Amino acid sequence: MNKPLLCLEGIGKSFGPVDVLKDISLSVMPGEVLGILGENGAGKSTLLKIISGIYTPSVGKIYIGDQTFNALDPITARRHGVAMIPQEFNLVPTLRVYENVFLGQELRRAGLLDHATMRKRTQELLASLEVNLNPDMPIERLSVAEKQMVEVARVLVNDARILILDEPTTVLTDREVAVLFGVVRALVAKGVTILFISHKLKEVKDLCDRLLILRDGEQVELCTTDTLSEEEMARKMVGRELSQIYPAKRAPLSSDHMPPALQVRGLCLKDKLQDIDLEVHRGEVLGLAGLVGAGRTEIAETIMGLRRKEQGEILIDGEAVTIRSPNAAHALGLAYLSEDRQGKGLILSFNVMQNITALSLKRYVRGFIQHRAERRRAEHYQQRLSIKASNLAAPVSLLSGGNQQKVYFSKLLDIEPDILILDEPTRGIDISAKQQIYRLIRNLTEQNKAVIVISSELEEIIGIADRVLVVREGQIAVELKGADINEEHIMLYAAGARQNNNYERAGN
Template identity: 40%
Template sequence: MLLSMQGISKSFSGVAALRSSSLEIAEGEIMALVGQNGAGKSTLIKILTGAYHRDEGSIRFNGRDIAFASPAESQAAGIATIYQEINLAPQRSVAENIYLSREPRRYGFLDRRSMREGAQRVLKAFKLDIDVERPVASFSAATRQMVSIARAVTQNATLLIMDEPTSSLDEREVAVLFDTIRTLQGNGVAVCFIGHRLDELYAICDRVTIMRDGQTVAVSTMEDMPKVELVRHMLGRELAAFAAISRDGPEGPERPVRLDLAAVGSGVRVRDVSLSVRQGEISGLAGLLGSGRTETARIIFGVDKLERGSIRFEGSERLYSEPANAIADGIGLVSEDRKVDGIVPDMSIRENMTLALLPKLKKSGIVDRARQDAIVERFIKSLGVKCASSDQPIKELSGGNQQKVLLARWLCTDPKVLIVDEPTRGIDIGAKAEILKLLRGLADEGLSVLMISSELEELLAAADRVTVLSDGMSVAELPRQKLSEANLLTAMAHQVN
């Protein structure tokens, strides 16, 4: 076995990121490493490469026990990592990047000829014929990735770690990359392939290691791991664990569509998404990591440019060039990461809650404080925000109460459509139930809600219908009567009948 990591544990400020996890990779093997956000994949790799130090466990690489003190040590030992954001010097040449910090010298001077010929030779092995003296920035993402791989090969790497290597590539470029990986495998190089596109994993990988909540939960050959089983392991669900929660009363008539997406696309992340959000309903949006859920929300809200397809709002076609256009139509977005894109931590609850409403609260450029206070107090009361006062800094609130303030930020603008991306992430179980109950109540009052969630039980509990995305495409729409965990898992594995 080339690599054996056993019993690896790591905590940050008392919070366990890894709990007795493991990873084994044989010589010349292509191992898939998969898991949702927060599963522990990145932490495990950073411990292997010396960026983090493990709290417990053992690591053997190439027949000896190791504990790298830095990434440079792991690189010298034969482990090369190619990250999703390719780490090259964009204005330097291809040859310079391949030999960066290891430049060949002759009589003490830089030997540019040897560097050029060496770069050409290694790239030729990958069937890539380019001008190695051109700046890296002038080439496509796929070519830049090949340059990163070539750099690893010239370092005599025996293990190549590739983090989401296909995320910015088109189908032709992916095919070239896979040919390169197979060439490496034929030369005895092992590859740890961190990815989320199931079809690609089954096309290129020999085995799969699945992580969830900081633990290794399954290891299998790809042929012995059906897609539905792989998804189940990633999400930690048993098919019978949750039943779809039906609401009282018979099915009513179809409600009018407020927001309609038809064959929407942008770049390689969103390729062909169609979905409808109806008045007074919660429309769920499901899919594995990298399926295009958040990117779809960004297109709707005008953060990212719509390149293909159409968006219709209340029957009229729209092209939102910026969020202000979407907000003017009555669309709000509670983003996935409230700490990065949501709250302003040092500002008060009052200031955070009324950020989107400020233009309407101003008179002659001055905020109408009395009106602002009235609105804030009303939503603190109606949403049950637990706080000392509206002047309390929002960073002092619990995660659940911060999320309520962000919901209130958009509710006070009186929206028609509210997009909530992972509305219960990072909050306790009691607060999760409160948020879901709140969203359900808002929908019952006529608000249209698009709820993006990785939690299947949340979608089953709250949604009236769920659209499932896979690899940037809509692959299923499940109305309430067909909502079940089995149907959701099957669709997410892209095995649609």
């Protein structure tokens, strides 16, 4: 009879007076996939960081095979076969892909680094993930989805016995998810134990054998996956009933007498975008769908002045504008939520309040910073978005990924923009918080603001967008409205299996 590969006995963790984990006990078998569910701040990532040696438990024991540990450190955990793909990337931006894949586990020949073998092995690993990526490409030039696949390649270098996946699919399309899950199932067949965190309950249902559900740091359920429906999973996570996730869409708006809030004509970006035309009206949510690498993020970054366009025109309320930087965009009423919240959105060394007011700080300066007004505003967003933080002076780096996302959202709202471009706005957010974000987006449109949502989750695009533009290979493939906004249509156009020769670009 097989013995458990991993056992936890009475694991608890406190940060000062705050207990974030309480008496967690479980056993996981070789070749088993254990899903770990819970709202943001429930303790999921803390538990996985204890298993991977990043955090030391305040109480309890860890068993790996026949070995007993009061605590692990990252080197000891790795030596005993524990590997982790974290929710936030742990890559060195200035190093190349292959250097990151083998960082800390470099191959040598005759005492020297064996660059040729590491390049070749990296190419093989990426090919197994169906990723066409140059091993010599610097990490800082990759998209978020490409960085995610590099993280996967890193853990495949070693023969891990326990693989931890913390929200690995949040920026991947269905195709990339299918490839990743194929790799996971192949590892399971070899006896590798998988610990899987995801807020996508369908993925959990499809992949996991058993579930551990946490709420407020406590273990509320440990059961086989087939005993719970997705609705029951969500209910146990939040401890209450959840109503409809997506708010009702508004009736189509008549825009004949008003120019679009934002209009883009003939936008081109070297080797990335070709002749992009789009428009979004006040009171509307425009969705941008497409496969990873299709150019959705590049459209947003070019509009915001983060990339220099080759040609094209941007109009706000019918007036042509020049945008050469994000500051210029902000002055014109635009705000952009990047898909890379830690790399481009938040200042991790700043506290919660400082991050919320980072873009709007001048409004709180009257000779010197009015900290009382700044704090009141931060408290407003903490309550409005249900940000879980011990206090507003806590470093944002200590918050869960979902609560960091809420802080980032608050940062944008505090500059009071009229046009918001949201790139993967619910990345790493639990189902209850997603519901809050969707209602917030709809409330913004009811305040006559225009919103563009970029998302790799088809369900999200379908549920929240009033119109959808499908982006393929740097071009707009089709515009979808009404009943045509469905998974089949989006995927057929995104993959190039269907063409729309009659598509008329915005403004024509």
